[in-house]
Amino acid sequence: PGTLGGVSLERLGFALETGLMPVGGGALLGVRVTASMLLGALVVHGVVAPRLMAAGVVPVDGDFLAWALWPGAAALTTTSLLQFALQARVFGRALRGLRTRGRVAPHPVEALQVPGRWLAAGLLVLTPATVALAHVGFGVPVPHALFAVALSFVLCLISCRVTGETDVSPVGALGQVTQLTYGVLRPGDVQANLATAGITVNATSSAADLLTDLKAGHLLGAHPRRVFLAQLLGCVVGSLVVVPLFYLLVPDASALGTERFPAPAATVTAGVARVLASGLGAVSPDLRTAMAWAALAAAVLTLGEQALPERLRRWTPSAVGVGLACLLPASTCLGFFLGGLG
Structure with missing residues (x-):
């Protein structure tokens, strides 16, 4: 029971999370990140959402x-x-270390790590294969396919940091960043939009899974x-x-989006691709304004965290935690x- 701005709390997603997964995840993350997620949920779902629904920007029965x-x-x-840019000196030292590695005796721990030459070999094999598949199978121009591979590195960095x-x-x-x-x-x-999104999403998902x-x-x-x-x-x-099994269960794309295979993520991705078919102008002005304010707030929180002394950083909201509150229901953030309190 209860409302905020004329919208029921249940509709805004404020409920007690009964699943144990968010609670267990919060126990691993600690109070700072989880409190930031709750703060973000209160602002995004408790303040912004009712105002947007009252103004008619988002339908009351729509998907906020x-x-x-x-x-x-x-x-x-x-x-x-921004975090990557602020740590540029660390990466510079790492690159200098790569150049001088051959001049010093190898450390015993290096035998337990993944050699850099494995990464280079994988790039030499998989980059042309990915570009060829995108070009031949989906009609993506070669330069744009190469850019999708390069963009995957940036998005993998983001995915690994957040994970x-x-x-x-x-x-x-x-x-959605790739699609935009x-x-x-x-x-x-639309086809190139979906294909390049598939390249980057699979790379970022695999990077996060490997990190876990x-x-x-x-x-x-x-x-x-x-x-x-x-x-x-x-x-x-x-x-x-998996590939033969998938073709056995889903012989063509018409099987997706049905009651048997709802595929909600694929449906959303296809919908975004259709919306963006006319370019960036398809993104509404209010949404572009919200993205600009969100980016500014994240930059302020990130820079503030770096500028404050160590004893005060624990009280600074995590920009990642607040940003994730936009992607999760309020009940999940509460969980x-x-x-985190435990």
Whole structure:
């Protein structure tokens, strides 16, 4: 019972989370991130949502999370890229270390890590294969397919940062970043929009999953190289099993979106691609304004966290936590917070 701005609390998503997964996740994240998620939920779902519904921007019976996803993606992208820029000196030292590695004796720990040459070999094989598949199978121009591969690196960085800090992977939001980008680069090309989103979403999802597996492997005593090889073997076996099974269950695209295979994420992605078919102008002015304000707020929180002394940083809201509140129901954010208190 109860309302906010004439909208019922239940409709706004304020309810007690009965599932244990958010509570368990909150116990791992701690109070700062989960409190930031609750703060973001109170602002986004408790203040912004009723005002938008009262103004008719979002229908009362509509999907507010579909609207809030865009500013949430803007906030997560801004804070992750800004953090990357602020740590440029660290990456510079790492690159210098790569150049001088051959002059010093190898550290014993390096035998447990994934060699850099494996990454280079994978890039040399998979980049042309991905570009060729996008070009031949979906008609994506080669330069745009190459750009999608490059964009995947940036989005993987964001995905790994958010996953490492919150244990929640923002794959859906990052997919919208790709779709928005190609809505500008290739307006009207729905097929290219979907194909490039598929490239980046699969890369970011795999990066987040591998990061989670590395953490689990570390807790179980497995070193990174073994976890990587297990993942590689899983990719090969999984492809041989899942692809034929998928074609058996879903012979063509018409099977998706039905009661048997609702595929909500795919439906949303296809809907966004159709909306962006006419370019960035298809994004409403109020949504663009919300994205700008979300990016500005994320930048202020990120810079403020860096500027404050160590003893005060724990009281600074996490930009990642607040941004995730745009992507999750308020009840889920409350569940994370209750877990964080434990």
